[in-house]
Amino acid sequence: MPFRASSLLCCLLACATVLMACGRTDAPTTPPSTNGAAATTPTDAGSSKPDVDRAMAHLKALAADIGVRSSTSDGERNAAAYVKTQLEAAGYIATLESFEVDTPIRRTGGIELPDGSITIGTPFGGSLEGEATATVVFGEFGRAPELATVPSRGAVVLVNRGEVLFAEKAHAAQATGAAALVIANNQPGPLNGDLNTTGIIIPVLGVSQEGGQVLRALAGRTVTARSASTRLRGRSQNVFARPSAAPCTAYMGAHYDSVTLGPGAEDNASGVSLLLELARARRTDGVCVVAFGSEEVGLVGSQAFVRTHAVKGAQFMLNFDMVAKLTRPSFIGDKTLADRASAIALTHGLEIPYTASVGTNASSDHASFTGAGVPALMFYAGDDPFIHSGRDSFDNARRDDLARFLDIAAEVLAALTTR
Ligand SMILES: [Zn+2]
Numbered sequence: 001m002p003f004r005a006s007s008l009l010c011c012l013l014a015c016a017t018v019l020m021a022c023g024r025t026d027a028p029t030t031p032p033s034t035n036g037a038a039a040t041t042p043t044d045a046g047s048s049k050p051d052v053d054r055a056m057a058h059l060k061a062l063a064a065d066i067g068v069r070s071s072t073s074d075g076e077r078n079a080a081a082y083v084k085t086q087l088e089a090a091g092y093i094a095t096l097e098s099f100e101v102d103t104p105i106r107r108t109g110g111i112e113l114p115d116g117s118i119t120i121g122t123p124f125g126g127s128l129e130g131e132a133t134a135t136v137v138f139g140e141f142g143r144a145p146e147l148a149t150v151p152s153r154g155a156v157v158l159v160n161r162g163e164v165l166f167a168e169k170a171h172a173a174q175a176t177g178a179a180a181l182v183i184a185n186n187q188p189g190p191l192n193g194d195l196n197t198t199g200i201i202i203p204v205l206g207v208s209q210e211g212g213q214v215l216r217a218l219a220g221r222t223v224t225a226r227s228a229s230t231r232l233r234g235r236s237q238n239v240f241a242r243p244s245a246a247p248c249t250a251y252m253g254a255h256y257d258s259v260t261l262g263p264g265a266e267d268n269a270s271g272v273s274l275l276l277e278l279a280r281a282r283r284t285d286g287v288c289v290v291a292f293g294s295e296e297v298g299l300v301g302s303q304a305f306v307r308t309h310a311v312k313g314a315q316f317m318l319n320f321d322m323v324a325k326l327t328r329p330s331f332i333g334d335k336t337l338a339d340r341a342s343a344i345a346l347t348h349g350l351e352i353p354y355t356a357s358v359g360t361n362a363s364s365d366h367a368s369f370t371g372a373g374v375p376a377l378m379f380y381a382g383d384d385p386f387i388h389s390g391r392d393s394f395d396n397a398r399r400d401d402l403a404r405f406l407d408i409a410a411e412v413l414a415a416l417t418t419r
Helices: 017-023 052-066 073-091 144-148 164-173 209-217 264-281 302-306 335-347 366-373 398-419
Strands: 093-112 118-123 130-138 156-160 180-184 204-207 222-242 250-255 285-292 317-320 330-335 376-380
Touching: 017 285, 052 073, 052 204, 052 250, 052 264, 052 398, 073 093, 073 222, 073 264, 093 204, 093 302, 118 209, 130 180, 130 209, 156 164, 156 209, 164 180, 164 204, 180 209, 180 222, 204 209, 204 335, 222 302, 222 398, 250 264, 250 302, 264 285, 264 317, 264 398, 285 302, 302 366, 317 330, 317 366, 317 398, 330 335, 330 366, 335 376, 366 376, 376 398
Parallel strands: 130 156, 156 180, 180 204, 250 285, 250 317, 317 376
Antiparallel strands: 093 118, 093 222, 118 204, 130 222, 222 285, 330 376
16 A cells, blocks of 8 residues: 555635534534533534444445455445445435546566576565566675676676665666666565665566576576566545535545455454444534545545545544554554544553554555645554455454444544534
């Protein structure tokens, strides 16, 4: 999920005024009063308590009944229809917003040897796709002085893993004019990695130790190194729901798609289930709800959303991604929002620290809003080894953990919408 939002849209004016002026749509017209004195409106007047069993029913419908909901699939479409129906039943004006998906989903690579056989190589994240046919030269660990002593210009440069960072090897190889870089593992198994740098415009492939030995024996011979990606093309959709005709002054969202390998119970039927139940119980004028499609293939749905809606100027965006299996929870995104949410979580007996981001190559839909200038906060229960596999099924979600996140989210929402 390594995408960053790029588009900044026009500003929604007077958001603060609108948000202050509106109450919850289901709030009673007359605040309760017991003694005839001027009553103050309780923060959650008229709203119902979020019910974790309703949320668990959504989770079952999405992860068990619908199952795999991968980008552009029928499962994804069915899930969108389910989410739309649920939001309409909760009183929202809901629409499906279709968008195009055309994105690389899998990178493949290899080195074709003089005898026509292929040594499998894995393209490094951060390197360019492409093909280079050239002689193999061996450049030790890929340090600049090592590469200076071999004819690396125009060559497929083979180096060993270790001693210096992958990024340093890649920059050094590129600087000497290498056509491609192959890094051989120094431990068993394939070498998958990320360069964690920018500006590398040659193919960089990782190969196993055995692959490295085969290539080294071919030094001086001509090989072809290839790095390519498979693209996913089709249509997907977001579900956009407004509590009333009032403009959106804040957003809550979660992605409802899964990967192809499993039914995505924790990632992210859990977040959608929380979203649906919170939206039902705490329908608030101005707080719009978005269930995103195609997050797993690169935040495509939320990117499409921030491109086509004037989100800039919104007060906040709350994103729920993986919230039913408590491991190492964190609040990710905007520090100010996270601090407020952490304080609320503490009153629920849960220490949820702030984290700036999930990691260099992982993110979620809040990042699209951050990129569009909206303070955004992601609720995250922590990493789970079962996600993105068949084991992330309904049994992988824990009712009690979801209940805690649902309660905390409801209180955070109340705090952010109460003046
Ligand atoms: Zn997710």
